[in-house]
Amino acid sequence: MVQDKSLGRKLFLIANYSILFLTSLFCILPFVNLLAVSFSGSAAVAAGDVVFWPVDFTTKAYEFALEGGQFLQSFWVSTQRVVLGTIVNLILMVLTAYPLSKTKEKVMGRGIYMGFFVLTMLFNGGLIPSYLIVVNAGLIDSIWSLILPGALPVYSMIILMNFIRSLPEEIEESATIDGAGPMQILIRILLPLLKPALATVGLFTIVGHWNSWFDGIIYMNNPDNYPLQSYLQTLLLSFDQIMLRAGTDYSELLAQMNVRTGRAAQLFLGTVPILVVYPFLQKYFTKGLVLGSVKG
Secondary structure (H helix, E strand, O other): OOOOOOOHHHHHHHHHHHHHHHHHHHHHHHHHHHHHOOOOHHHHHHOOOOOOOOOOOOOOHHHHHHOOHHHHHHHHHHHHHHHHHHHHHHHHHHHHHHHHOOOOOOOOOHHHHHHHHHHHHOOOOOHHHHHHHHHHHHOOOOOOHHOOOOOOOOOHHHHHHHHHHOOOHHHHHHHHHHOOOOHHHHHHHHHHHHHHHHHHHHHHHHHHHOOHHHHHHHHHHOOHOOOHHHHHEEEEEEEEHHHHHOOOOOHHHHHOOOOHHHHHHHHHHHHHHHHHHHHHHHHHHHHHHHHOOOOO
């Protein structure tokens, strides 16, 4: 293939790379500023001297975040939620997407089931019925109240279903001739082929569980059971009161950190797990999303 070296091609590449660079820069700079604020002294932050580099470097905000215990407790709750929630979501998505990937001739009532799932994407019972179901199920103040109400993400299930439909039918037909049953085909043949799609929907699931905060505030009566994002939400609204309850001299604490540095430190700590996980799944992400969006 002859590479196009025309002036129009060169201008397109320059414009394209410039837009991508500026977009990336606008995404990264807020995190850099957040990190700089978290490591800066309270006086410099209050004076507005901190932009992208720490001023009067200090780690007091991080020490305060990790000493209190509530941050680590909420972090542990979120970790449990992500691990258990991702496992439950992926299992249900696979078990639902596999039969729905078949034609209506092979699965009786496929259209009815598919219509039911799509309907749940458009309408829901509302907050009060959802809360009453959780209460009557005895899930209040339980980690399962954060997992079971959204146990089957329909959008991700549809991506997975379309990915399965894009696979050659001959794979299953040959396995069936060899005597394999549906579960054997799913577990031993299809699951290894589903790695890109599972990584894609798995990343959606992990980010969704990690960033969710509203259900934690609703379903948890005890603040000790808050997931991290619910705790950070209360932190943003009442950080002054949290500092007052820190058990140390308030004036001494305020001289080393203020509300902005304390919030910045804990917010940055809350983003670290996603920043760590994403690079390991990124190589599957684009492939799985494209293949699962259309039937090949």
